[in-house]
Amino acid sequence: MTKRAVADSWQRGRAFLGVEHAVMGGAMSWLSERHLVAAISNAGGFGVLATGSMPVELARAEVRAVRTMTDKPFGINLIVMHPALSDYVTMVIEERVTHCVLAGGIPNRETVEALRAAGVKVLLFAPSLALAKRLIQRGADALIIEGHEAGGHVGPVSTMVLVQEILPHVTEVPVFVAGGIADGAVTQAMVLLGAAGVQVGTRFVCASECIAHENFKQRFIQAQARDAVVTVQFDPALPVIPVRALANKGTEQFNRLQMELVREVREGRKARADAQLELEHFWAGALRRAAIDGDVEYGSVMAGQSVGLVRSIQPTARIIGELVERVAE
Ligand SMILES: Cc1cc2nc3c(=O)[nH]c(=O)nc-3n(C[C@H](O)[C@H](O)[C@H](O)COP(=O)(O)O)c2cc1C
Numbered sequence: 001m002t003k004r005a006v007a008d009s010w011q012r013g014r015a016f017l018g019v020e021h022a023v024m025g026g027a028m029s030w031l032s033e034r035h036l037v038a039a040i041s042n043a044g045g046f047g048v049l050a051t052g053s054m055p056v057e058l059a060r061a062e063v064r065a066v067r068t069m070t071d072k073p074f075g076i077n078l079i080v081m082h083p084a085l086s087d088y089v090t091m092v093i094e095e096r097v098t099h100c101v102l103a104g105g106i107p108n109r110e111t112v113e114a115l116r117a118a119g120v121k122v123l124l125f126a127p128s129l130a131l132a133k134r135l136i137q138r139g140a141d142a143l144i145i146e147g148h149e150a151g152g153h154v155g156p157v158s159t160m161v162l163v164q165e166i167l168p169h170v171t172e173v174p175v176f177v178a179g180g181i182a183d184g185a186v187t188q189a190m191v192l193l194g195a196a197g198v199q200v201g202t203r204f205v206c207a208s209e210c211i212a213h214e215n216f217k218q219r220f221i222q223a224q225a226r227d228a229v230v231t232v233q234f235d236p237a238l239p240v241i242p243v244r245a246l247a248n249k250g251t252e253q254f255n256r257l258q259m260e261l262v263r264e265v266r267e268g269r270k271a272r273a274d275a276q277l278e279l280e281h282f283w284a285g286a287l288r289r290a291a292i293d294g295d296v297e298y299g300s301v302m303a304g305q306s307v308g309l310v311r312s313i314q315p316t317a318r319i320i321g322e323l324v325e326r327v328a329e
Contacts, residue, residue, distance in 0.1 A: 010191050010196070010327050014197070016121070019044060019072065019073055020044035022046070023045040023046065023197060023199075024048055025048055025204050026150075026201030026204075027048040027076075028151075030050070030053050031050070031211060032047070032048060032077070036210045037049050037066050038070040039207060040320070041074045042070045043316050044317075047066070047070075048101055049077065050077050052082075057091075060091050060095060063076065073098055075099035076092055076101070079103055080106065081104050082104075089115060093120065098120065099121045099122075100121070102123070112124075112138055116139055122139060122142075123141065124138075125146055128165065132145075132166050132175075136170070140173060143170065143174075143175045144199055145177055145178065146177075147159025147177075147180055149179045149304055150178055151228065153243055154179075154230060154241075154244050159178070159181075163195070167194040174196030175196055176198060177195040177198050181203075182200070182202070182309040183323065184325040184326040187326065188327050201304060203310055203319055205217065205310070206221065207313075207316040213292060215296045219296045220307050224307075226308070227303075229246075229247050230243065231243050231245075235262045238261055244303065244304060248297055248299075249298050261275040286299050286300035287300045
């Protein structure tokens with residue numbers, strides 16, 4: 001593929017997001033709030049506000065706060081399985097947020113249609129080619145493919161395989177690649193393969209503007225790639241979405257809780273959905289404990305494998321500069 005082709009796919013991503021650099025800041029619960037989102041957008045990237053940890057009115061206030069800190073485009077991330085999803089959708093429309101990333105499940109047609117009818121661009125996660133095609137039919141304006149290397153909740157397939165399976169066969173909408181992306185060479189490679197841009201989470205944790213606790217950032221700087229491990233599902237009676245985080249006492253607590261919940265589900269003392277919700281609440285609380293309160297021993301230090309490539313705390317603009325140095329040539 002030629003330099004021209006690189007320019008074309010990168011340009012498509014820039015135009016879709018309305019930014020100088022097609023680098024999305026992957027939404028991270030507790031961390032992708034006004035400061036990091038505005039910093040990424042001000043640096044020419046595309047900040048995405050996380051709502052996973054916020055009640056809807058707090059999320060609305062955060063949208064408004066971002067607008068006081070930047071006049072550049074930014075997006076918002078909603079969790080599909082959230083019981084109050086429709087309230088968040090209404091808020092996104094009322095606040096005229098331009099781009100909405102729907103994560104944590106496949107959204108129903110009504111949700112996608114409501115957003116699109118209001119002029120909001122909808123980005124969806126595609127875990128396979130078959131699903132990518134279905135999501136385009138459902139109205140996705142763009143897709144994100146996120147490999148197993150990523151931090152937080154992860155799918156089973158690596159970025160390396162997903163890009164081969166999906167990128168050559170999806171031309172209808174722009175496709176952004178996430179999971180394990182940490183430098184300019186790999187960003188260039190993804191765009192060469194046809195990506196419209198990249199989405200990065202782990203590397204932005206150590207941005208100076210990110211509100212993560214100093215202990216959390218230092219754990220990132222010390223960690224090797226192999227330290228960022230994925231949780232295991234103990235029993236098909238209780239399906240759990242794997243989470244990638246640095247192994248610590250918090251991981252052990254999660255395992256004990258999972259074991260207890262498996263027992264309760266098996267004995268009919270708890271509904272499967274309630275047990276799954278309890279595990280998600282565990283993660284939200286544990287991430288806050290580590291990322292905000294600084295308890296990196298018992299909290300959850302969610303991180304992707306690219307944590308091994310994070311060496312220092314840097315201004316957001318520097319990180320974005322490094323990510324785009326080869327595509328912007
Ligand atoms: C600490 C942390 C929290 C995250 N929280 C969310 C979230 O709330 N919603 C979501 O869609 N993705 C979440 N992610 C995934 C990121 O948005 C992004 O897709 C991912 O980090 C990209 O891969 P990378 O970690 O290899 O850069 C989180 C990732 C991390 C590291």
